[in-house]
Amino acid sequence: AQKVTQAQTEISVVEKEDVTLDCVYETRDTTYYLFWYKQPPSGELVFLIRRNSFDEQNEISGRYSWNFQKSTSSFNFTITASQVVDSAVYFCALSEANAGGTSYGKLTFGQGTILTVHP
Amino acid sequence: EPEVTQTPSHQVTQMGQEVILRCVPISNHLYFYWYRQILGQKVEFLVSFYNNEISEKSEIFDDQFSVERPDGSNFTLKIRSTKLEDSAMYFCASSGTSGTSTDTQYFGPGTRLTVL
Numbered sequence: 001a002q003k004v005t006q007a008q009t010e011i012s013v014v015e016k017e018d019v020t021l022d023c024v025y026e027t028r029d030t031t032y033y034l035f036w037y038k039q040p041p042s043g044e045l046v047f048l049i050r051r052n053s054f055d056e057q058n059e060i061s062g063r064y065s066w067n068f069q070k071s072t073s074s075f076n077f078t079i080t081a082s083q084v085v086d087s088a089v090y091f092c093a094l095s096e097a098n099a100g101g102t103s104y105g106k107l108t109f110g111q112g113t114i115l116t117v118h119p
Numbered sequence: 120e121p122e123v124t125q126t127p128s129h130q131v132t133q134m135g136q137e138v139i140l141r142c143v144p145i146s147n148h149l150y151f152y153w154y155r156q157i158l159g160q161k162v163e164f165l166v167s168f169y170n171n172e173i174s175e176k177s178e179i180f181d182d183q184f185s186v187e188r189p190d191g192s193n194f195t196l197k198i199r200s201t202k203l204e205d206s207a208m209y210f211c212a213s214s215g216t217s218g219t220s221t222d223t224q225y226f227g228p229g230t231r232l233t234v235l
Contacts, residue, residue: 035223035224037226042228043208043228043229043231044226044227044228044229045162045210045212045226045229046226047223047224047225047226050223091161091162093162105150105152105167105214105215105222105224106152106164106167106175106177107152107154107162107164107212107224108164109161109162109163110161111160111161112161112162
């Protein structure tokens with residue numbers, strides 16, 4: 001069964017600090033997809049990134065970067081020079097592509113990490 | 120930019136009453152989902168829907184729950200007889216323009232259901 005663990009329940013930083021959110025996953029499938037979503041105080045879920053299991057290249061998008069390491073089953077998310085607007089709950093999620101050949105994209109979420117950025 | 124919409128934003132109901140939560144997925148998407156999030160907890164999968172039928176459901180999605188796509192645009196979640204523990208935020212999501220279920224899921228803003 002698939003599982004996602006976000007061990008950091010809450011992180012508090014001061015603006016301009018860098019912060020890394022950890023995500024560790026478990027799956028028996030060789031083909032899977034990893035996601036990060038942001039949930040700001042307003043409550044919606046905002047898609048940030050999707051990564052497939054065959055692409056271990058790190059990705060950078062502005063102040064955001066992601067480090068995918070299959071060897072440690074981790075998909076960590078780093079915010080560089082954090083801003084107050086980054087304050088939110090961040091969820092890592094996993095979708096298996098080949099669950100018996102009948103996967104329909106179910107997302108399994110981690111518990112989420114509450115990030116608070118202080119001015 | 121296309122987006123998933125949900126109505127109502129907040130629904131208050133009495134225990135035992137039926138509720139219908141409505142969603143309009145992104146128009147060219149093929150896969151539809153419901154998730155729920157109890158306050159302060161993680162987001163949990165309820166059901167996926169493809170080709171006019173349920174493709175997968177979780178243990179949470181028991182006989183009290185049903186989904187329907189009554190026309191070409193709406194996707195609904197019905198809870199037949201609400202319980203206190205059904206109080207949660209319910210998110211609708213859609214994905215898949217290419218027939219691939221693992222396309223990115225885009226979420227609606229959620230409906231907060233409060234059962235009294």
